[in-house]
């Protein structure tokens with residue numbers, strides 16, 4: 278499951294990137310068992326798309342990584358750190374809030390609904406967390422935000438407010454905002470679903486650029502097959518809280534083995 282030396286990822290600096298590993302993860306909501314002893318791993322710098330029918334547990338995986346939900350059983354690893362336990366005095370003890378906050382700070386997330394601060398300028402949306410959470414000096418945060426806005430093609434909108442931007446532009450600001458925290462892992466939850474079809478391409482272009490120019494590990498839940506094809510190097514197909522098939526985007530889209538994958542892809546193409 279790890280990338281091999283022949284993959285493009287091997288050429289990227291790996292020391293800063295973080296892998297992800299789910300080990301026999303169980304998540305229930307009441308009687309509803311959403312994840313059933315789920316095992317999977319994402320190598321540092323890998324870009325993986327999760328696809329599968331509605332309710333198969335994809336968003337729950339991202340929420341568990343953000344520690345917005347806790348596992349009922351099993352362990353989630355971010356690099357060598359567990360989201361459930363930490364070491365103290367040579368013993369494993371339950372993770373405390375400080376441990377989780379540190380791990381959470383390594384993960385950026387972009388949501389379907391942008392979630393920008395409506396009363397702040399685009400520039401402040403991008404600098405707010407670095408200044409107040411990471412305590413980066415304002416001038417340094419503004420300089421970095423300028424570079425990121427340039428990268429997402431919105432340098433000229435720094436003083437605009439979110440309501441003055443298109444959905445695609447708002448989502449590009451949300452990506453710049455997530456990157457401003459220098460995450461080692463970027464989680465993307467249906468980031469193009471709220472966009473008019475003509476605006477999807479500009480967001481995908483930015484994400485492709487992030488994938489090509491950084492070693493950030495990316496985990497993406499999407500119904501947008503172009504993301505899977507253009508940005509990710511591996512696709513995991515979920516059904517009822519388990520992985521039914523995995524492979525390269527090319528393999529999954531042209532020659533899927535599992536009947537549930539074939540069914541899901543037919544349904545998406547018919548939409």
Ligand SMILES: Nc1ncnc2c1ncn2[C@@H]1O[C@H](COP(=O)(O)OP(=O)(O)OP(=O)(O)O)[C@@H](O)[C@H]1O
Pocket residue numbers: 306309311329330331332333334335336337338498
């Ligand atoms: N906070 C919650 N409380 C109760 N049930 C929940 C909660 N969050 C998710 N679920 C249930 O868990 C299951 C998996 O949901 P999840 O959102 O992870 O699926 P998904 O694959 O991301 O679906 P979609 O593609 O529709 O977003 C669903 O049955 C959902 O109703």
